[in-house]
Amino acid sequence: MRRTVQWVALHAVLALGAALTVLPLLWMLAASVMPTGEASGVPPRLVPSAVTLEHYRALFARLHLTRAFLNSAGLAAAVTLVSLLFNSMAGYGFAKFRFAGRDRLFRLLLGALVIPAQVAMLPLFLMLRALGVINTYWGVVIPGLASVFGIFLVRQYALAIPDSLLDAARVDGAGEFRIYRSLVLFLCAPVLVTLAVFTFMGTWNDFMWPLIVLADDRLYTLPVALANLAGEHVQDTELMMAGAVLTVLPVVLLFVFLQRYYVAGIMSGGVKE
């Protein structure tokens, strides 16, 4: 009997928590398909009286968010691919090669994790301006070429690769890069998927740096375009919610399908000191 009461109480709390957690997202979704003006009615409503897709059409046709969507997708994909190459090479290098100062260098890199990215932003802007890449896609891609977290993640995984396997490949006459390309990448595939999901989502969701680097609205990523619209279209609640759905949905879907990898990444970063 006592167990039943506990069970019900526990699940009631969990269900309430879950409901409150998804409520903002559900309202966003509902408001995005409400007829104009309904989302700002008094009292507010959760369920649309009728479902319309006009706000989504307006986003694409009138406000050119297609372009921002493609910018976001393209930049996230590009940063993911390039940084995956850089980070996997470095992670493997730190894990499986001996060279002078390796361990000290690696500890220094980890130490750099406490430096907030914002500290680098002002000079980075001036440097990229001197290189002529401000207000171009390159301005977003270049600072994302490699990351300490990515190197760390791959290194921890690559440590488990048996040296005997690598030496066997060397005896067979394979070059170092060839071993990396055809053996190491294959063996590290799970952690590379994790890192790819992380990087893609991080780049997609990033706001401050694209806001700084991209001045031309044709280059805006979705978060920058959305923040911009939020100023101009503050009264168009339903339109703004459609924009929010468009921005959030791709990463949420990606997470729902690949959450095993995503959660594994957080845990490997968090638990081991």
Place this chain on the structure above:
Amino acid sequence: MRRGHINAGWGFVGPALAAIGAFFIVPVAASLLLSFTDFDVYAVARPDRLRFVGAGNYARLLGEPRFWTALGNTAYFVFVGGPLSVAVSLGAALLLEAKLVRWRGFFRTVFFLPVVTTLVAVAVVWRYLYHPRHGLLNLLLGVVGVHPIDWLGDPRWAMPAIILLAVWKNFGFNMVIFIAGLQSIPERLYEAARMDGASAWQQFRRVTLPMLAPTFVFVAVVTMIGYFQLFAEPYVMTQGGPANRTLSVVLLMYEEGFRWWNMGYGAAVAFVLFAIILGLTAVQLGLRRLQPGTEPIR
């Protein structure tokens, strides 16, 4: 070891190190130099007009009420919002790890969902939820008899509103880390505690909390560093208002550096923030070493 093998090591780590060095470490160092100059909108066009002003920017900073306001607001966000978020994370993790729970994966996914959403997008959503007249939050609070609150318009409520959004958005992240920490506690410790007649609360107090100590330190440091970087929420929801009550240090740096092009001054703001984060991280890691009793049993 063969020589080629050693060189190959550098070959593999080289590109990433070069990228991180050139586009992160060098700018961080340059930022320190920049903070000692009067780099402003004129210098953007003509760098030769740049002058070293020593600690001038720092002196100006410390005499500027706006800076202290930003620092105070950020401290409010970090030291109220941070612990609140960690507490909610721990609560959610404990609930999910209770033995009776069914549909564990489902609940975990739902609680984690806000973490992966785009901050700018959910900040836009919450701005409407916070609307005093047709916002959902006041409607819900009205049910339990709370009078409507002008969340983002009232100087007293604007920062609590931003904290509430941040807790909602972030608690799932630390929750997952706490779950991993809880799962790594050996069951035999609880069995031994029960044999000694420990109540549920005593088990939590004497077994769970001490065993979670390393997780706590990690969570506290990461959360603090993240919360000090408050930017997008006030940028999107309040632009630092009302009455500067949500102006954060990073927002101040952004405005000074990238809106008014006072880059020397902005760099000084960034460096003060960095120094504070570094100092507090050292304190937290140091506190951990001072507590011998919290060392987990292995």
